[in-house]
Amino acid sequence: MENIHKIRTADAQKKLKKEKIDAILISSLKEVFFVSGFHQDRTVLLLTQNQLYAFLPKMFVDHFKHTCPWGEIIIYENLYADIEKKIKDLKLKKTVFDSSLSYYDEAKKFEDMGIKRLNGFFKEFRMIKKGEEFENIKKSCEIAAKAFNIIKPKVKAGVKEIEIARELEYTMQKLGASARSFETIIAFGPNAALPHHETSEKKLKKNEVVLMDFGCVYKRYCSDITRTFFYGKPTEEFLKVYSIVDKAQKAGVKNAKEGVLTNEVDKICRDIISESGYGQYFTHGTGHGVGLEIHEEPYLNTRMSVKLSEGMTVTVEPGIYLFGKFGVRIEDTVYITKKEPIVLTK
């Protein structure tokens, strides 16, 4: 199988030709990786229609050569001056950069050299997961789901949130993950009512809700999963809230298919929760894309209207949060197809 980054380099060069752009300057870590497979700060790529140039500090040279042999290395002393010189030498007329991924001070320097803003050049490429990208996300999701099954029996009275987080992360790494994909959220009892609770020293008591929101990174690709359950004898209120969230989540997943808009999926989940009288307690969006970043496009919420396409991987994660009492969130990462999506986190 050909190197996915080399394929992405070629794809992007085709797009440059098609859009009559001489070159794109790439300085965000994730997009440097996307194109070159090289994952280090302080690396800037200049992708022209025919060549990939990499501006590197000296210390990265051997490493880059090994990772991206199709790139041409320029060791920089003064990064911005060296970029400007190269653009001049190559007589590039229209060079662009993505200002939404650039810090202001850097963007200003690029603009001063006559480089134009053009946002989202890689957006479509990144939303549609191909080949080993899909395989990596799938594996990442499988690891997370498997880790949940291994750790769930350890969730017992007296255990601390932070201990469960640690065991989950260690288990995911044992299963092949390189890291967690975000700060693991383990929330017991009333803590589960905080959608972004910071995992604490709190110990689990009998008859409390347990909410676990976590994921891992496998070959740089992320997964995201949330499971909620009751430790002990569930209250009627919990059972009621859980069944509403579950119904909303299943409906969201079922309808997440090619051609449906992201805000339509959000509405399907939200309507079910609202009709049950809990609308005001569903305080966040329904989901987000998952890939090189744990939160990326497309977003599934009330405001964003992006048409789902085969190859996208997104989360569906409605929730109900009753402050001071408990919260319920159920989340899967799914792979969009023309029919029902493939649930990856199972």
Add this chain to the structure above:
Amino acid sequence: MENIHKIRTADAQKKLKKEKIDAILISSLKEVFFVSGFHQDRTVLLLTQNQLYAFLPKMFVDHFKHTCPWGEIIIYENLYADIEKKIKDLKLKKTVFDSSLSYYDEAKKFEDMGIKRLNGFFKEFRMIKKGEEFENIKKSCEIAAKAFNIIKPKVKAGVKEIEIARELEYTMQKLGASARSFETIIAFGPNAALPHHETSEKKLKKNEVVLMDFGCVYKRYCSDITRTFFYGKPTEEFLKVYSIVDKAQKAGVKNAKEGVLTNEVDKICRDIISESGYGQYFTHGTGHGVGLEIHEEPYLNTRMSVKLSEGMTVTVEPGIYLFGKFGVRIEDTVYITKKEPIVLTK
């Protein structure tokens, strides 16, 4: 002990008054945390001379109240419009933001509302570690150093780099860390010659160099440590290179004290390595500040000239990298004082 974030809020308000600035808009995650103790994306603070306002999505309200009771919450629908309205309502004339920490598109919006660029407002505060900040970094360093001692005996022929990384991270978490502070670098044999090697599946063989560069996060504060040793019977070349790096590192540490410039510390290390004939193989700077971020100011390299002051925590980490053979790097995180620094990673 009073909440450190509340102290930082007050410190910053004093600085606003002194510099005759009506308010500062804070949108970077680390500085939002620095001032409020609240650590979530999509949160923007407006700190005036008398009040701290927090613009939050609805879902964060209860959480923020709990974390930062001295802040006043503004739930936003449209973040930028709501900020603009507040600035107008409060009749703030001079409001600033840090463009070096802002993405271009956001910075443009701030500028369009008449907010001025002012970089490094929190730089001095952040460089000098106070009270529990110092305690957290110290603890973070102790955990990392202790984990090395626990894991070193497990570094044996046949073990994979990635396995050692995982065991180190798990051990640090068991010792109280919430996470690693950066991607753990475990490099065997020739991999040690890549300063930013990506930990791989490579198995250790008898008579190979082992380089371990890692750290953890304890209560949001980072540590950074590197240890290099020979597994088996060391070659003469290794012993020679190791002793040069060790000498350079010890000299760097000894001289890192209040009043010395960061590039002077770099020069002390670099001269020792150069005089031994290995100058060209020391391909990076000598160190960096460590705090809320794993790399932060001040930087110790040939270009940056910042006077060291009591309360700074920096790394001293010279190295020699012989491509295709091996590398040696020795690194400690130290706390600057008026005399010799306190080595925290031991």
